Amino acid sequence: MSGVAEAFAEDGPLARALAGFRPREAQSGMARAVEQAIRDGRCLIAEAGTGTGKTFAYLVPALLSGKRVLVSTGTRNLQDQLFQKDVPLLRQALAAPVRTALLKGRSNYLCPYRLENVVDFGFRAGFSEHEADQLERIRRWAKTTRGGDIAEVDDVPEGSLLWRSVTSTAENCLGQDCGAYDDCHVVKARKAAQEAQITIINHHLLWADWAVKTDGFGELLPEADVIIVDEAHQFADTATQFLGVSLSTRQLGELADDTLIERAKDAPDMGGLADAATLLKNELAAMRAALGEASRRDAWHSVAGHEAVNTGLRRMEQSLLALAAQLKLASVRGKGLESCWKRCDEFIQRLEAFLAEDTEESVRWFETHRRGFSLSRTPLDIAGEFARFRKARQATWIFTSATLSVSGRFEHFSRQLGICDADCRRWESPFDYRRQSLLYLPAGLPEPGAPDYTRAVLRAAYPVLKASGGRAFLLFTSHQALTEAASILEGKTEFPLFVQGTQPKARLLEAFRASGNGLLLGTASFWEGVDVRGEALSCVVIDKLPFASPGDPVVSARLEAIRRRGHSPFAVFQLPAAVITLKQGAGRLIRDVDDRGVLVLADPRLTSKSYGRVFLDSLPPMRMTRESKAVRAFFADPQPAVSP
Ligand code: SF4
Structure with a gap:
């Protein structure tokens, strides 16, 4: 018996050391697959349904492997949970004195x-x-x-x-020239990671590491034999934030502020430097005004022909060049000013890269918010980037999540990352969905584009909410629908309302749990990573199938690129991406063996369109009904779910 199989055995070290540990076939099966992937150096894509215990299933083989492992998570919550709870527990249970480290992005230190x-x-x-x-x-x-x-x-x-x-940021850090280098927390955290066998990181850091390497700067993450990517369904999306070039008012404004600080310290006599920094700030404000008052995210070509935008851009570029000239003169006065000069030069290059001709490989887009804006050029082909990343890293990659497959197949996930050499495995959730849950598809709803659609969803969901006594998440695909639903329900329901955005997420969830009969209204950030166990959450209502907005400039350019290659963007990208998101949203309902609840999917396209089957086939095996009386009967049945 291998060390991993032994660890998960009925009388193994985990059973002996951890209260409540029960051997689960899916968990030990996944652990053996991870062990084998590490041993053979073979890529593994592993979907493990909710409740499988997948974190132990990859941590145990990682701890016992003796290899250097990076574990990357999508969220900081999971990163903290692994480092503070799961890894110490397993290290003790397995008597494995493995050195571990937690490494976050530099903005956390x-x-x-x-x-x-x-x-x-x-x-x-x-x-x-x-x-x-x-x-x-x-x-x-x-x-x-x-x-x-x-x-x-x-x-x-x-x-x-x-x-x-x-x-600090990668741009403003002085690195080895820094007077505080010996006390630097980023340096210390990286050193600890270099010395650890297992380092817990996140996807942002992993992609930033690649982006930095592509730029030719120093080493960020330690070398690793194995890279385990948990919450892997977010991995390709995170890449979009780090690949390509981008420049924001935040970065440029900070450069101006840092210049003023460094000047006050090392060059107070250089008035021209202060003038140049102030001019840059003024030009940023003018450029923001030229992009229009409303907050928007759009393709660059939608404003590229506007006179005011072109003038604003030209003046912004000139002010950056003027600042660079002043900083060059001042750079001999101190390391801080020298660093500002290098940073200014780097920003000029980024602006030039953004302004270069359009290509079919990338999309130029911009985003504005109340005070600022950003300009980005994003590559459309994540797969090509990831292939180079893999080649450079030379590690065994293991991807895992509860939501990677669509109708039991992994093409969508592996195609996005260009992986064609992986073993793809699935382990079903140990929950008894047929007993524990009910899927309700209300009849008679209008098409999702109808003006009164949100009101119709609430009307259809109301009998369910009455039957469940509140205790429900109402998940929306847009902020507009969320706001509309909140205003319809405000003052007209007996259940307390908890609306996303009215208080911080953690506090909102806490208040919802404590209420015992609340309705929580949320959009994207509540579709995943939220864990409300037990009776506090007994119903999840989802208003529409979560297709990504084709109005988003990056999504739209990717769809166009797929079309150019002769494929159907809907079949290749929009449908599978929406299925994964729906699986995440639906996954909020049953979090434990004793949970019970009803999932309400209001979108009529689930039954009226042929692709509706793909969504239904990808959900856990729940009983399905179109009758509200079946929902009432479900909640009236006092029989608790039976633990498997
Ligand atoms: S090296 Fe210096 S500038 Fe960079 S993060 Fe550390 S203390 Fe800050």
Whole structure:
């Protein structure tokens, strides 16, 4: 018996050490497959249904392998859970004294150099007194922290703008030229990762590592024999944020601010430097105005011909060139100014790359929000990038998630990443969906494009919500539908409402759980990674099939590229991507062997269109009904689900 099989055996070390551990065939089956993939150096794509216990199924073979392993997660929540809970538990249970490390993106760590700058010179460069209190708290914490993880500071909100001033980016970090290098938390965290056998990272860091390597900068992540990607359904999407080039008002504004701080420190006599930095800020504001008041995300060609936009862009470029010239003169005064000069040069190159001719391989797009904007050129072919990434990394890749397959097949996932040499395996959830759940497809709803569609969904869902006594998630595919539903329900339902955006996500979930009969209304961020076990969540209502908006410039360009290659964008991309998202949303309902609940899928296309079958075939094996009385009977039945 292999070490892994032994670990999961009925009388094995996990059963002996972990209270409540029960051997599960799916879990040990997946663990053996991971063990074999690591041994053979073969890529594995592993879908494990909810409740399989997949984190143990890959952590145990990773811990016992003796190889260097990177485990990448889609969310910081899972990253923290693995490092703080699962890995220590298994290390102890297996008596495996393996060295492990947690590595987050650099924006999660305090930068002592920038903190000192802000404290000493920030106010002179225009920081408001209003932030003094928060800064003082950060300063006190900075004296005592060992890891420098900003999550340790719970009395300064995560979204505070101050964090940007006291954390670093790849562009503004001084690296080995930094006077605070020996105290640097990023450096220490990376060193710990270099010395660890198992390092827990996230997809952002993994793709950023590749983007940095492509740019030719220094090593970011340690070498690894094995890379395990959990929450792998998010992996290709995360790539979009890191590949290609982008430039934002945030980056450029920070460059101007840092220039003012470094000037105050090392070159107070250079008035031209301050003028150039201030001019850049003014031109950024003018360019923002030229892009129109409304917040939008659109293809660049939609504004590329506008006179005001072209003028704004030209003036922005000129102000960057002027700042670079001033910084070049000032660069001899100090390492900080020299670093600003290099950064300014890098931004000029990015702007040039953005302005270069359109190609069929990439899409140019822009996004505006209240105060700023970003310009991006994104490659359309993630598969090509990933092939180069794999070749450079030379590791065994293992991908896992509860939602990778569509109608039992993995083409969508593997095609996106260009993987054609993987073993694809599925392990069903151990939950008894036929007993524990019911899928309700209400009859008579209008087409999703109808003006009164959201009202009709609520009307159809209401008898279910009455029967479940609230305790429901209402998940929407757009903010517009969410807002409309909230305004329809406000003051007209006996159930307390918890609406996304009215308070932070964790607090909203806590209040929903505590209410015992609430309705939680949410969009994208509540479709996955949310775990409400037990009776607190007994019903999930989904308004529409979650097709990605073809109005999004990157999605639209990808669809066009698929069409150019002679394929159907709907069959190849839109349908499978929507199936994966629906599986995630539906997966919120049953989280444990004792959970019971009803899933309401309101979209009539599930039965009126031929592709509806693909969605239904991809869901867990639930009983299905079109009768609301069957739903009432389900909730009236006091018989609890039986543990398998
Ligand atoms: S090396 Fe970079 S991140 Fe570290 S303290 Fe210096 S500037 Fe900050």
